[in-house]
Amino acid sequence: MIVMESPRIDPQDKSHGGPGAPAAAEASAPRTGGVQSHPWKMTPWRVLGNQLRTSTFDEVIEGFDADAVFAEAQRCLLCKEPTCVSGCPNNNPIPTYIGFVQEGRILDAAVADYEKNSLGACTGRVCAWENQCEGHCVLNARGEGVRVGAIERYIADYALKHHDEFEALIAQRAAERAAHGASSYTDPNVSAFAAAVGAYGPSVPAAYGADYGLPADTVLTGFTVAVVGAGPAGLACADFLSRRGCAVVVFEAQQYAGGLLADGIPEFVLPEGTVDAEVARLRGQGVVFCFETALGRDIQLEDLRREYDSVFLGIGAIKARRLGAPGEDAEGISTAQEYLQYTKVAISHQGVDGFEVPKVGRRVLVIGAGDTAMDAARTSIRLGAEEVYIVYRRTRAESPSRVGEVEHTLHEGVHFEYLVNPVEFLKDEHGHVRAARLVRMQLGAPDASGRRSPEPIPGSEYEQECDQVIMAVGYSADGKVIGHPEILTRSSTVKTRHEGGETELEGVFAGGDIVRGAMTVVHAIRDGRLAADAMGEYMLARAAARDEAPVHGEASAAD
Ligand SMILES: Cc1cc2nc3c(=O)[nH]c(=O)nc-3n(C[C@H](O)[C@H](O)[C@H](O)COP(=O)(O)OP(=O)(O)OC[C@H]3O[C@@H](n4cnc5c(N)ncnc54)[C@H](O)[C@@H]3O)c2cc1C
Numbered sequence: 001m002i003v004m005e006s007p008r009i010d011p012q013d014k015s016h017g018g019p020g021a022p023a024a025a026e027a028s029a030p031r032t033g034g035v036q037s038h039p040w041k042m043t044p045w046r047v048l049g050n051q052l053r054t055s056t057f058d059e060v061i062e063g064f065d066a067d068a069v070f071a072e073a074q075r076c077l078l079c080k081e082p083t084c085v086s087g088c089p090n091n092n093p094i095p096t097y098i099g100f101v102q103e104g105r106i107l108d109a110a111v112a113d114y115e116k117n118s119l120g121a122c123t124g125r126v127c128a129w130e131n132q133c134e135g136h137c138v139l140n141a142r143g144e145g146v147r148v149g150a151i152e153r154y155i156a157d158y159a160l161k162h163h164d165e166f167e168a169l170i171a172q173r174a175a176e177r178a179a180h181g182a183s184s185y186t187d188p189n190v191s192a193f194a195a196a197v198g199a200y201g202p203s204v205p206a207a208y209g210a211d212y213g214l215p216a217d218t219v220l221t222g223f224t225v226a227v228v229g230a231g232p233a234g235l236a237c238a239d240f241l242s243r244r245g246c247a248v249v250v251f252e253a254q255q256y257a258g259g260l261l262a263d264g265i266p267e268f269v270l271p272e273g274t275v276d277a278e279v280a281r282l283r284g285q286g287v288v289f290c291f292e293t294a295l296g297r298d299i300q301l302e303d304l305r306r307e308y309d310s311v312f313l314g315i316g317a318i319k320a321r322r323l324g325a326p327g328e329d330a331e332g333i334s335t336a337q338e339y340l341q342y343t344k345v346a347i348s349h350q351g352v353d354g355f356e357v358p359k360v361g362r363r364v365l366v367i368g369a370g371d372t373a374m375d376a377a378r379t380s381i382r383l384g385a386e387e388v389y390i391v392y393r394r395t396r397a398e399s400p401s402r403v404g405e406v407e408h409t410l411h412e413g414v415h416f417e418y419l420v421n422p423v424e425f426l427k428d429e430h431g432h433v434r435a436a437r438l439v440r441m442q443l444g445a446p447d448a449s450g451r452r453s454p455e456p457i458p459g460s461e462y463e464q465e466c467d468q469v470i471m472a473v474g475y476s477a478d479g480k481v482i483g484h485p486e487i488l489t490r491s492s493t494v495k496t497r498h499e500g501g502e503t504e505l506e507g508v509f510a511g512g513d514i515v516r517g518a519m520t521v522v523h524a525i526r527d528g529r530l531a532a533d534a535m536g537e538y539m540l541a542r543a544a545a546r547d548e549a550p551v552h553g554e555a556s557a558a559d
């Protein structure tokens with residue numbers, strides 16, 4: 001058997017930009033090694049300058065180069081009980097991949113991450129690392145945590161760029177695991193499953209192999225799966241099931257895959273090409289996409305249940321909320337969802353299909369202070385607004401946005417008005433918004449979310465002129481299209497029985513925002529991955545019960 005080594009970065013070879021290549025100016029802090037001189041500060045990454053960034057939609061954080069990723073990886077202590085892993089909602093095998101980066105084995109690092117995370121190039125750009133992996137790193141006790149997100153982004157981008165070698169290494173690792181006795185669906189012996197977990201490849205510790213019942217390697221050829229929704233939850237579910245041999249068809253209402261990765265999060269945070277590359281990898285793996293096919297309109301759940309062995313619902317939570325304030329129907333007031341979706345699609349289709357880059361107001365008010373609000377404010381700056389205000393009824397401490405996003409938003413010239421809430425929108429004679437009536441707020445006792453609840457200060461109302469208002473006050477789920485009210489909660493999310501996303505409808509699983517309400521990309525990926533495990537178990541158990549499991553090696557439904 002040909003054994004392929006993951007390409008290593010040669011510290012002396014400067015041709016590929018590996019360690020030894022000219023260092024980024026910010027990444028050149030002297031490092032002497034050893035516990036006493038441990039570099040307690042993060043290795044800086046490259047970012048676009050303020051002047052340039054506010055005039056383009058180019059990605060703002062350019063990330064690490066090979067020198068910087070190597071330097072940052074060296075800071076990691078490879079803890080035996082890594083708190084970063086428990087801090088990551090998807091429990092990514094962080095020290096395993098950082099250990100590979102320390103050795104210059106970038107593709108091995110990417111394969112290790114890929115064992116748990118289908119969309120590393122996306123999470124490496126959009127996660128709230130400060131509160132997740134990085135925030136839980138032990139180095140925070142004396143300095144700054146390891147910049148896990150930037151390392152993940154580097155290795156995942158590297159794998160996408162070196163796609164063929166990456167795929168070959170994955171195949172090699174799978175073959176190694178098979179040689180160690182990983183199970184297939186024909187194995188009826190439950191203890192063989194446990195053995196298979198322990199037989200994880202030599203490069204990935206068994207502990208990271210599977211945190212659900214079914215070993216990640218169990219071969220499931222012969223089963224068919226329908227995934228509804230091509231957001232991160234659906235993509236992760238499709239990925240993990242197709243890796244194991246299932247024939248997976250993804251039904252998506254839009255003309256493109258990615259969900260909010262593709263049409264919510266702006267280019268300057270997550271370039272379109274990143275999502276496209278991840279989706280291309282899935283297509284290459286055999287996943288079939290049916291676009292412009294909406295559940296409840298073009299297809300019905302009952303048909304999918306009849307035609308497929310199991311179904312995953314990952315239709316997200318994209319019903320934008322509104323305040324319900326008088327005057328909210330004025331021209332010039334939109335939801336952030338409409339605004340960001342149209343802008344992102346218009347920028348990438350400029351000049352074709354009748355798309356025009358949207359006109360922006362002179363003075364824009366963005367209501368809310370989550371990631372969506374920051375994205376809407378930063379988009380308005382790029383589109384040429386003269387003044388942009390974030391209006392938020394609490395303070396920065398309660399803002400649900402990522403710390404880094406708030407900092408970028410401030411640097412780009414957006415004004416923040418904390419402890420203020422709109423009570424009315426005023427129209428001009430043409431019905432266009434001309435001002436907002438705002439009231440000052442103060443924080444009272446904590447509410448159900450644990451955050452101090454804002455209360456209006458009587459008599460503090462004032463008017464602020466504006467010619468555009470963007471509502472970024474949250475998203476809700478709308479599970480009615482599923483056609484089964486009995487599996488919905490009162491807030492129209494889908495009820496699930498356990499982490500694997502099993503619903504009360506046999507063979508139907510769900511995950512991501514349609515279950516949790518508006519949440520994060522990494523939570524959606526976790527749900528998709530765990531549902532894939534649970535769906536595999538379900539399909540195996542059902543096939544075993546019917547004693548009709550297809551024979552290993554038999555042609556799959558995809559053939
Ligand atoms: C502007 C914005 C910025 C954000 N920034 C961040 C961030 O920086 N970091 C972060 O972690 N999270 C962020 N989020 C949240 C994150 O994008 C979501 O939590 C995540 O995308 C949820 O994934 P999902 O797969 O559950 O749903 P979605 O991404 O919403 O995908 C659902 C998919 O289902 C499709 N669909 C819906 N209905 C149907 C139907 N009836 N039939 C077929 N298909 C259907 C949709 O078209 C969509 O493609 C942001 C969200 C927004 C809106």
Ligand code: SF4
Nearest residue numbers: 076077079084137138
């Ligand atoms: S907690 Fe920090 S130092 Fe320890 S393994 Fe994780 S990233 Fe490395």
